[in-house]
Amino acid sequence: MFRSGTFVAEHVSPTAADQIQPNGVDLTLDVVFEQLEPGRIGRDGKQVGDRVARPLEELEQKDPDTYYLPQGAYVARYGERIEIPEGHIGFVYPRSSLMRNSCMLNTAVWDAGYEGRGEGLLQVHHDVEIERGARIAQLVLAEADHEGVYDGSYQGEGLE
Numbered sequence: 001m002f003r004s005g006t007f008v009a010e011h012v013s014p015t016a017a018d019q020i021q022p023n024g025v026d027l028t029l030d031v032v033f034e035q036l037e038p039g040r041i042g043r044d045g046k047q048v049g050d051r052v053a054r055p056l057e058e059l060e061q062k063d064p065d066t067y068y069l070p071q072g073a074y075v076a077r078y079g080e081r082i083e084i085p086e087g088h089i090g091f092v093y094p095r096s097s098l099m100r101n102s103c104m105l106n107t108a109v110w111d112a113g114y115e116g117r118g119e120g121l122l123q124v125h126h127d128v129e130i131e132r133g134a135r136i137a138q139l140v141l142a143e144a145d146h147e148g149v150y151d152g153s154y155q156g157e158g159l160e
């Protein structure tokens with residue numbers, strides 16, 4: 001069973017009232033990274049390629065806290081600290097307004113016991129402006145059986 005947005009909000013911080021949806025909690029965009037070097041996925045381990053945070057443009061008469069993203073693929077870090085409670089699994093979906101603007105957010109499984117500010121692959125198929133702090137995604141939680149809890153290399157990411 002999927003949990004309510006109010007339940008999900010107990011595991012996401014900070015959350016403003018307008019982020020709490022009937023079935024989940026909206027996540028905001030904090031940092032956009034651009035990958036510089038190749039990563040590696042091996043049979044026995046992996047490595048994330050070097051990346052750099054994209055600068056926030058500071059154009060006159062424009063909100064300075066806005067990303068102006070040309071077509072391409074970016075890694076987006078969310079602004080919220082997320083905790084996947086035991087007995088649950090998390091899924092993140094893009095906000096439909098992204099899709100309607102020819103952009104997409106690709107995501108993976110969020111494991112029970114994970115804590116951190118996660119990341120998603122932001123695909124920009126048409127140039128787009130996204131304000132820092134704007135809502136781009138929604139986290140939902142479903143009840144799930146599991147053995148053990150998350151103990152991988154991304155535990156605690158973005159909380160430093």
Ligand SMILES: O=c1ccn([C@H]2C[C@H](O)[C@@H](COP(=O)(O)OP(=O)(O)OP(=O)(O)O)O2)c(=O)[nH]1
Pocket residue numbers: 092106107108109110111112114117118119120150151152153154
């Ligand atoms: O779209 C997603 C999906 C998951 N996560 C977080 C939560 C998840 O629990 C953690 C690890 O994901 P996964 O298990 O897929 O990572 P991995 O590539 O298998 O690495 P590791 O074994 O170090 O966990 O990353 C994200 O930040 N974004």
